[in-house]
Amino acid sequence: MLLHKIYMYLFTYNRVIFTSLIVGISIFGCGDPVPNPPLSPELISALQQDYVDHNFSAPPSSAFTNGVSSFYYDFWDGQHLTIGHGYALNTAEVRFSGIAILDWDVNLDWNADDVMDYYFAIAQTQQVVPISSAYRNPTHNDEIPNASPTSYHLWGRAIDFDGYTDEQNQQISQAAESTNPTENVVHYGHCHVAW
Amino acid sequence: MVLVKTKSKIALLCFLLFFQEIFLTPAVGVQLTLSQEQEPENVEHVIFGLNHDDWKVRANTLYSISKLDMQNPLYDESLSKVLFNQKVRKNLVNLLSKENQFLRVFNYFPEWINGEDVGEGYSGYYSYLIQTVAQFKDTTSVKLLVETLGIYSSRVVKESLAEIGEPSVRPLIEALRERRKRVYAASYLREIVGRDNRYAGTLSDSTRQLIKERITELLTSEEPIVRLNAVKVLGQFRETEVIEHLRHISRTDPHFYIKKIDGVEKKIYPISDEAKKQLKLMENQ
Numbered sequence: 001m002l003l004h005k006i007y008m009y010l011f012t013y014n015r016v017i018f019t020s021l022i023v024g025i026s027i028f029g030c031g032d033p034v035p036n037p038p039l040s041p042e043l044i045s046a047l048q049q050d051y052v053d054h055n056f057s058a059p060p061s062s063a064f065t066n067g068v069s070s071f072y073y074d075f076w077d078g079q080h081l082t083i084g085h086g087y088a089l090n091t092a093e094v095r096f097s098g099i100a101i102l103d104w105d106v107n108l109d110w111n112a113d114d115v116m117d118y119y120f121a122i123a124q125t126q127q128v129v130p131i132s133s134a135y136r137n138p139t140h141n142d143e144i145p146n147a148s149p150t151s152y153h154l155w156g157r158a159i160d161f162d163g164y165t166d167e168q169n170q171q172i173s174q175a176a177e178s179t180n181p182t183e184n185v186v187h188y189g190h191c192h193v194a195w
Numbered sequence: 196m197v198l199v200k201t202k203s204k205i206a207l208l209c210f211l212l213f214f215q216e217i218f219l220t221p222a223v224g225v226q227l228t229l230s231q232e233q234e235p236e237n238v239e240h241v242i243f244g245l246n247h248d249d250w251k252v253r254a255n256t257l258y259s260i261s262k263l264d265m266q267n268p269l270y271d272e273s274l275s276k277v278l279f280n281q282k283v284r285k286n287l288v289n290l291l292s293k294e295n296q297f298l299r300v301f302n303y304f305p306e307w308i309n310g311e312d313v314g315e316g317y318s319g320y321y322s323y324l325i326q327t328v329a330q331f332k333d334t335t336s337v338k339l340l341v342e343t344l345g346i347y348s349s350r351v352v353k354e355s356l357a358e359i360g361e362p363s364v365r366p367l368i369e370a371l372r373e374r375r376k377r378v379y380a381a382s383y384l385r386e387i388v389g390r391d392n393r394y395a396g397t398l399s400d401s402t403r404q405l406i407k408e409r410i411t412e413l414l415t416s417e418e419p420i421v422r423l424n425a426v427k428v429l430g431q432f433r434e435t436e437v438i439e440h441l442r443h444i445s446r447t448d449p450h451f452y453i454k455k456i457d458g459v460e461k462k463i464y465p466i467s468d469e470a471k472k473q474l475k476l477m478e479n480q
Contacts, residue, residue, distance in 0.1 A: 055268035121465040122420045124452045145312050146251075148319025149258060150267050166303075174378045174420045177348060178427075184348045184379075187304035187318040 047137050054138035059155070111179055111195055112159055118175035129172065132162035132190055152183060152194035161191040241277050245286050250308060253290065254320035261327040263351075278327075288336050291328050294321055295342050303346060322347060329355040334362040341366040341383075345375035348382070357386040360397045368409050374418075381410065381424040388431045390480075395431075407432055411440060419450040423466050430473025433480065445470035 041061075048058035112131065120126055136144070136153040152158035161176075163169035169191040176184050176193045183194035244256025258269035260277050277283050298304070304318045325343055328336050329352040337359060340352050356363035364387065370380035384406055388395055406428070413425035426444060429437050448466040455461070 056266045118465075120454070121452055121463065122423065122450075124450075126453075145314035146316030147314060148316055148323075149269055150263070150265055150323060151315070151319060152265070155265065170375075171420070177378055177382045177424075180350050180353075181348075182350050183322050185304070185318055185322065185346065188306055188315055192315070192318075 050137050050139050054142075056138065056154075063156075111193070114179045115159075115161065115172065115176045115193060118178050119172050122175055123168075123171050129168075130162045131159055133160040134158070158183065158192060158194035161193065162189070163191060237274060237277055238280050238282055241274065241283055242286050245283075245290050250313075250317055250320065254316065254323075257287075257290075257320065257324055257327065261323065263323065263326050263330075284331055284333070287324070287328055288331075288333070288339065291324055291336070291339050294324060295339060298346055318347075322349070325349060326351045332358055334359055337363050338366050341370050341380070344370055344379040344383075345373065348379045353383050353386045356383055357389070357392045358394050360387065360394050361399065361402055363387060364398070364402050364406060368405060371409055371413070377413070377416075377418075377421055378424050381413065381421070381428055384410065385424070385428040385431060388428065390431055403432070407434075407437065411437075414440060414444060419466060422448065422450070423469055426466060426469045426473060430469075430476060433477050438474065438477065441470045441474050445474065 044061050044064050047064060048061070051058040116129065119129070133153060135156040136151070138154060141147045141151055141154055161169070161172045163172055166186070166189075169186045169189070172191040173184055173186050173193070176191065179193070179195070181193045181195050183192065185192050241256055241260055244252055244259075247253050247256070255269060258267055259271045260274045260283070261267075262270045262275070298321070304321070306312060306314075308317060325340065325347060326349060329340055329349070332355050337356065340356060341363070343352070356367070364384070367380045367384050367387070370376040371384075386392060388398065388403065388406055410425050410428045413421050414429075416422050416425070422444075426441065429441060445467050448464060448470070450466050451462045451464045453460050454463045
């Protein structure tokens with residue numbers, strides 16, 4: 001009887017705990033990243049100040065947008081591109097995981113779509129490719145080892161496609177060439193594309 | 196009358212004194228001499244930085260003198276003229292040559308240099324260097340810019356090579372032989388012969404013929420991405436022979452993938468579709 005009770009206890013509650021863990025991991029990716037906070041005027045001001053603090057001219061408020069999604073990117077019938085480390089950290093320590101911080105004429109959502117469209121077409125796969133970095137505000141950019149001070153990530157103009165192998169990264173880079181990028185390079189274990 | 200003349204003389208004298216004070220004083224003379232001497236001094240300083248053993252010093256020197264289409268907090272306006280100096284330009288081209296040689300050893304961007312994790316910094320600097328050199332639109336740097344393909348490609352370089360035109364073609368044709376560079380070289384050649392390239396008309400007939408022939412050969416490549424790019428290049432030639440090739444590809448290219456559209460799986464033939472698209476574009480011209 002006691003054993004049965006213990007079994008039922010573990011079965012009932014562990015299932016809840018287990019399910020919560022699975023849901024938590026799938027949503028928060030083991031704590032990294034977390035969903036975007038809403039783009040409040042205060043957050044935009046903080047991000048703008050971050051640029052000024054790093055000797056840049058601040059982008060206008062209109063340049064900041066939450067885009068299509070917070071950290072999952074809708075793609076082809078419910079498939080997703082996942083953003084691993086595509087968050088940014090502003091001076092107020094607010095994590096920001098936007099893929100679609102828009103530059104004035106660059107839309108990362110559409111460009112990511114185009115690259116994956118070409119990649120899936122050529123590689124005959126629909127294997128989801130994680131995005132390891134997209135927009136970075138200056139403070140977050142500084143956290144990257146030896147980050148470029150002129151990185152296109154600072155202006156929401158670059159995406160890092162984190163292929164699983166060098167060959168896959170090379171294929172993504174070849175696919176990206178059709179989107180006429182400003183920078184197209186395989187480095188540091190990923191394919192970096194900027195427009 | 197005498198008074199008027201005297202007043203005029205006084206005014207003239209005052210003007211001359213003022214002129215001398217402003218423009219001919221020794222202080223100004225010293226300043227002029229200094230500014231004449233400043234340029235070589237900056238040039239030498241910049242050249243020293245560009246040739247430094249530490250890549251980070253080379254990078255920071257480059258960032259201080261070159262401003263691309265982005266905000267650059269390290270850019271020093273007072274050094275901007277240095278970029279027009281032929282000696283500095285020559286050193287930048289030489290620097291690209293050295294970095295290319297360094298990368299050729301690895302054949303990709305190294306993650307470590309001299310035991311240090313270089314992160315994205317080195318490739319960011321390399322990218323900046325290529326784009327800076329590309330903007331000179333100098334025929335002598337064509338070979339170096341083409342060498343970077345397979346490791347790096349950029350719209351900026353592509354547009355510069357298209358503007359340079361004829362001298363860019365041979366190195367790109369050579370690059371088509373290398374598997375790793377093929378797709379990028381084809382993409383660059385497409386820009387050169389492109390309908391939208393205002394310099395495309397400067398190409399000789401023999402050069403256009405050469406491009407057409409080499410690209411047509413790629414239609415039989417085993418790699419779908421190569422065939423796709425070949426079709427895109429050929430689409431820029433509105434000629435009977437090319438139209439025949441494209442029609443053939445549109446009917447026969449076997450490459451397909453499965454795409455779900457509204458929950459239904461459908462076979463898509465991207466290369467065949469691209470050939471059809473190019474043929475339609477030709478018809479609409």
